Amino acid sequence: MKTIDFSYYIERYIANEMSDAEKLWFEKELEGNEKLNKEVELRKKADEILKDKDILSLRNKLSAIEKQRSEAPLKARSAKGYVKYAAVAGVAIILGIFLILPGKKLTTGEIMDRYYKIYEPPTTQRSARVIINDDFNQALEFYRTNDFKNAAVYFKKVISLEPKDMYSTLLFGISKFEDQKFPEAKTSFNKVIDDRNNLYIDQAEWYLALCYLNTDEKSKALRLFEKIKKENGIYKDDAKAIIRDLK
Numbered sequence: 696m697k698t699i700d701f702s703y704y705i706e707r708y709i710a711n712e713m714s715d716a717e718k719l720w721f722e723k724e725l726e727g728n729e730k731l732n733k734e735v736e737l738r739k740k741a742d743e744i745l746k747d748k749d750i751l752s753l754r755n756k757l758s759a760i761e762k763q764r765s766e767a768p769l770k771a772r773s774a775k776g777y778v779k780y781a782a783v784a785g786v787a788i789i790l791g792i793f794l795i796l797p798g799k800k801l802t803t804g805e806i807m808d809r810y811y812k813i814y815e816p817p818t819t820q821r822s823a824r825v826i827i828n829d830d831f832n833q834a835l836e837f838y839r840t841n842d843f844k845n846a847a848v849y850f851k852k853v854i855s856l857e858p859k860d861m862y863s864t865l866l867f868g869i870s871k872f873e874d875q876k877f878p879e880a881k882t883s884f885n886k887v888i889d890d891r892n893n894l895y896i897d898q899a900e901w902y903l904a905l906c907y908l909n910t911d912e913k914s915k916a917l918r919l920f921e922k923i924k925k926e927n928g929i930y931k932d933d934a935k936a937i938i939r940d941l942k
Contacts, residue, residue, distance in 0.1 A: 703809055704724075705738055712932050800941065805940075807909075810933045830852040831849070831863065834849030834863070865887050865898055865899055868881075871883065881903060884899040884902050900923055900928075901923060901933075920934040920938050924938065
């Protein structure tokens with residue numbers, strides 16, 4: 696049985712970013728799990744330190760103390776004073792560690808593993824402009840069995856007959872994305888976004904941002920994730936978390 700990595704869920708729980716169902720599940724996991732409870736408390740304390748302490752102010756205070764110590768007569772520097780300075784330095788080191796660890800940037804692979812889940816087509820929803828046909832049904836069958844190369848072939852047939860079918864265009868783009876054909880995927884997602892008159896813009900923007908991420912276009916990815924976060928759509932929370940992990 697695969698062990699759950701709770702790091703992601705701890706962050707979302709403390710930041711109050713969980714849905715009601717996710718929060719209920721996580722709090723059930725906390726019950727009787729002493730190790731997990733300790734991890735949550737440690738992370739809360741770290742956040743409190745970062746929130747309540749002004750690092751720059753602390754640095755200035757330490758500099759002033761060091762200056763005062765260096766100017767004091769040698770005989771006035773008691774062993775007790777050295778212990779005090781060592782304790783202050785220890786606090787600074789601990790704060791530095793807490794400052795570094797939460798800001799760890801994730802790689803593209805880690806972000807994909809953590810936040811990506813393939814779009815699942817609704818079982819009944821279909822573009823009103825397109826008559827259900829054998830090519831579409833075959834494409835959908837390939838898509839649902841993760842044969843994205845063949846799915847793209849059949850979605851392309853549908854699109855060639857019905858260029859305005861944004862549903863098939865989206866699924867063609869996702870099939871190309873899964874096959875790591877990112878330029879063709881980008882073209883499809885942009886087409887859905889530019890059309891404006893469809894129900895799949897949220898999905899197209901999300902996938903286009905992921906395309907940018909996978910083609911090392913970080914600035915474009917961040918701009919689009921920021922847009923997704925502000926639009927309050929279905930990918931808002933994930934976009935917010937990815938922005939935090941990228942910066």
